[in-house]
Amino acid sequence: MNQALSCELAVSNSDVYDLDRAYVFHSWSVQSALKPLVIAGGAGCRLWDYDGKTYLDFSSQLVNTNIGHQHPKVIAAIQEQAGQLTTIAPATANLARGEAAKRIVERAPECFNKVFFTNAGADANENAIRMARLYTGRDKVLSAYRSYHGNTGAAIVATGDFRRLPNEYARGHVHFFNPYLYRSEFGAQDEAEECSRALAHLRRIIECEGPASIAAILMESIPGTAGVLVQPAGYMQGVRALCDEFGIVLILDEVMSGFGRTGRWFAFEHFGIQPDLITFAKGVNSGYVPAGGVLISDPIAAFFNDRYFPGGLTYSGHPLAMAAIVATLDAMAEEQVVENAAAIGEQLLGPGLQALAAKYPLIGEVRGLGVFWALELVADPVSRTPLPAATMAAIKSQLVAEGLLPFIVDNRIHVVPPCTVSADEVHEGLAILDKVLGQIA
Template identity: 40%
Template sequence: MSPTDTLPQNMHGMTSEEIVDLTRRLNYGTWRFQKSWNPVHIADAEDCYIIDGAGKRYLDFSSQLMCVNLGHKNPVVVESIAQQARELPYAMPGYATATRAELSKLLLEVLPEGINKFFFTTSGTEANEAAFKIARMYTGKSKIIARYRSYHGSTSGSIAATGDPRRWAMEPGGKGPGVVFGPEVNCYRCPMKHTYPQCGVACADYIEHMIRNESDVAAVLLEPIVGTNGVLVPPDEYFPKLRKICDENGVLMIADEVMTGWGRTGKWFAVEHWGVTPDILVTAKGITSAYVPLGLCATSEKIGDFFLDHYFAHGHTYEAHPMTLAPAVATIHEMQRLNLVDRAAELAPYVESKLRALKEKHRSIGEVRGKGLFWAVDLVKNRETKEPFNTYTDKVSGAPLLVDQIAGKMFADGVAIQAWVSHFVIAPPLIVTKEELDRGIDALDKHLSLADEKCV
């Protein structure tokens, strides 16, 4: 008997080995060299855990792609999908549906006040595309100012507005007309070589310099807390200052809350930490806890009023698809019932204390940063120089990354964590317990010796 003969059969009658083989041969693995892709077969998931084809459980310490905020297989959300399928599986966007009306009304309870006109999509990148078009139609201007160390999606416009190297393969044509890049806010590794607070938040001042010298700027696009590229938390002055700059120069502010929305940072939306309301808010991921693909482009009332007598030149077949909206209604109700936004805020000091203790123990940790249940552990060769173990060039060249090696060892120990270039993203489901937080952090602690040994 071969080892594969003992692998469990799933409902489709295939072994785990067959599932992995077919997936690898017939599908593209995203953001990677295909020859190195060897995906694990995930057969089930529950609460804060994913389960492979052999039945092994893994703590989902980054909520997959920072999106399963409610945890896996919440029965209320699952039933909402089934119920919507029985009642009305599809209606084209030109029709009104009860689910659409219910979700729209519910969004008014959780979105920042004044954001009250909605366009539904099936992904965050599509929601950003809608935001760009709306900003350009509303202002009559063309340019979008984005920032380096940002990610806004993979479709044509969104990848053009992405500052990280995932854009590089699409250039020069992929950069797209009307997108210019400014400095990110990164007080640990300031791209302008300044020191906070003596700098006076010069990175925001530079955005103002760009607006005044580029001309024709429709909007500034920002992740309130940069996501995959390092969980970069701005100083408290940054967003109020940038809001003032946008207002004084007639430029819209677009907040990309695809990753930071839905309680992840201890607020419904991250911009609330700084008392700022954007003109357009884009979100996805946690809106359905990723059970069904849904994105949202939400605008202010003044933008909505503009299109009362101006042509709204955007749409697609799956806009406001009932099957995507029903689980969003259920997700919001479950988050409210379980008080998960406050829970993320309450657990933040516990996570921070554990990670700061980890930094004291491991000289390979340069910085830990975050809010709520959204944290990064940044690895460095040398704390004084802040030199990382790997760079973006290593990532796109296919070179082995130290964080991937550590993540692989953690996975073998039953903890799944997202690693990117030279840092880890810690973002478990908002239902996580302190015991589960301890388990995940302990697994990272165990294998950071790999990095410590390489420090100089």
Template identity: 60%
Template sequence: MIPQLPQPPQLPHPDPGTGAAVKAADRAHVFHSWSAQELIDPLAVAGAEGSYFWDYDGRRYLDFTSGLVFTNIGYQHPKVVAAIQEQAGRMTTFAPAFAIEARSEAARLIAERTPGDLDKIFFTNAGADAVEHAVRMARLHTGRPKILSAYRSYHGGTQQAVNITGDPRRWASDSGSAGVVRFWAPFLYRSRFYAETEEQECARALEHLETTIAFEGPDTIAAIILETIPGTAGIMVPPPGYLAGVREICDRHGIVFVLDEVMAGFGRTGTWFAADLFGVVPDLMTFAKGVNSGYVPLGGVAISERIAATFARRPYPGGLTYSGHPLACAAAVATINVMAEEGVVENAAGLGARVIGPGLRDLAARHPSVGEVRGVGMFWALDLVRNRETREPLVPYNASGEATAPMAAFAAAAKENGLWPFVNMNRTHVVPPCTLTEEEAKEGLAALDAALTVADGYTE
């Protein structure tokens, strides 16, 4: 039986008829990503504001997914909406070869916040094509073919990006992996190195990377790409010293170091970029999502002085029709200014340390289905297990069908209690907007508490 919490009152003006029409048109014509089309049942969403969205029946949900971890400033922030409207009134679109105020200002504001000398910004439409271009830049800069990427990673759904990815979404399209070599990054809870401490995990993961490079041939490797903190794969915060160790290895072998901050960037970790937590400066850094809270699609690559110099007099053979689109850039300018003016990054850090982290650890202490809590800022994961001693996942790796029933039951319980959860394999991620209030955080934790009671029913 699903535990029930007191429900907030329904929102005004439910309109189930319109909701049914929206749903019918979706089912007739929209082809959804990552889905078996006849097995899905998309919710028809009527509106969203702040940390909440609601359906046409007037049922409201606290969004602990931030869309797909991109609404860092929440839905419908009035200053960003106004900036998009103003830009549309002045200049809706323009070709990328020109200097446009919104584009120039967005680049300046991003470069002010990126670590080190990552001061040149190449704009893309999203995170996947940002990764595509970062890889292309690295290969052209070094003249080398190979890219090293980690298992338990996700870098995007386009052809090159998905073949660099280290999770099962790669498998069906794994036809372009020539030149891609994968390795194990550190993850102490499910260590591949039989480590018992963070220090052991860090040292052994770096040794493993060194060995992989030696056997692949250092002079064949253009880049190592890592998510600074892996997102969809499980929010595994790297141990102290690991990213600095990778930086040193790259420097020693002339390898370009690429950090993927598409999900972790722009306040999500309680810093402007997750790299700030580790004092590491990559050669290239990809971003998207939080740069403008997803209000208009935008991504990009922040480029170091050394890489940029390669293309000072040599044309870079790449570009996009909508690179630095004025509406997207205006949204980025407004979003970054809002984050600075309203202390959004500081809120993510403070609420994460003061409420979310302690609250999740309290849930773990009371629910046998929680194997581990990990995260920082507004970027957390609960690793759900059948057995705490063996750490057997609550559902098998990459499970489908009936095998996913425990996680499906958990998600249903969360939704019944007004919380929309982020569920992936055996984990639920707690990734709400960085503008979340303390009251909203406690509301979400209470709903998680009730849903975890359902997950507990599947433990041994």
């Protein structure tokens, strides 16, 4: 090792913390208010710092380490690829890229046979929107208010939450309310009513915006950051029918929900429908090397056979990322990781979270599938007033102090461990949640 470099290497939490605060500008933050957690290493569902404190990761970081931390087969594949070819331009044919695309296609519906690779989920959504506009010759894109699609030009404007407001520079975006029975925008009393009224609302938006002007409806198969909002029975089928009726491209954002997170390879499989474009990232290789992409259905892919596609990225299909995809998907299949996520959710995690909800009235609702769950916390179960931000911050602080890394959004605890999580780790995580919620209650 270079002697000068070795002298500069951090050896304590305080070294890393000071280095970060001196030089790193963080996302979605007021910089002076930051107190970042220091992490030195990890394995499986565990992380640790330089002082030896360990954490059970129930966040999967940003809900992306589906295969867990430092999976040896994925690390070995990256190392092997680095020894052979670290980078190559996207216009070339590369073995790792072809094998990665092949494996992704093998897990998609039969009518999907092409993959366009990007660097992450945001630019996957950007390019899916571009494809839909070119394919239809239309401009407008409809997306939900309760959604997150990324932090680039069109993706952040397609996003429905507050983060789009300082960033509304892209054109042609219209929002609608998606189903959320617990806080219904439609005055619904049950799931069937929420579904029918949400579909009627979407139809009216389409009619008022002009069907002939709408290129795509962009939706998360299960909205993640917005609250793990599992779609009511019949809703996704209804959206597919509206798209068919009006010639609109259906783009399903599987960036957070795909590749095992819900106990299926893709979350839309739960609803028995097929989209026209599928965007992905995160779980496809657990973020070991940044990668995303668009799965393209045959009619849209054929459209570009004799037409120029005006899009591309320097690192599209980067060999290290592609090697990580191949190893991740192979390991997930060999080790039955998707099946584990389904079983854990159905037999342990879901029932365990429901038991906590029965015990603590501050849990207003439990929602989820597989290892993709949210606890919605309320100050009053009757009025459903969200738990205040200060209380949520205290909950997060106590969970971390107890050795559990949570994914906290607004008044929700998103319970999203890696898809490889064991029964013992689920029991451990539930026990910590029980302890901290008991203190708050």
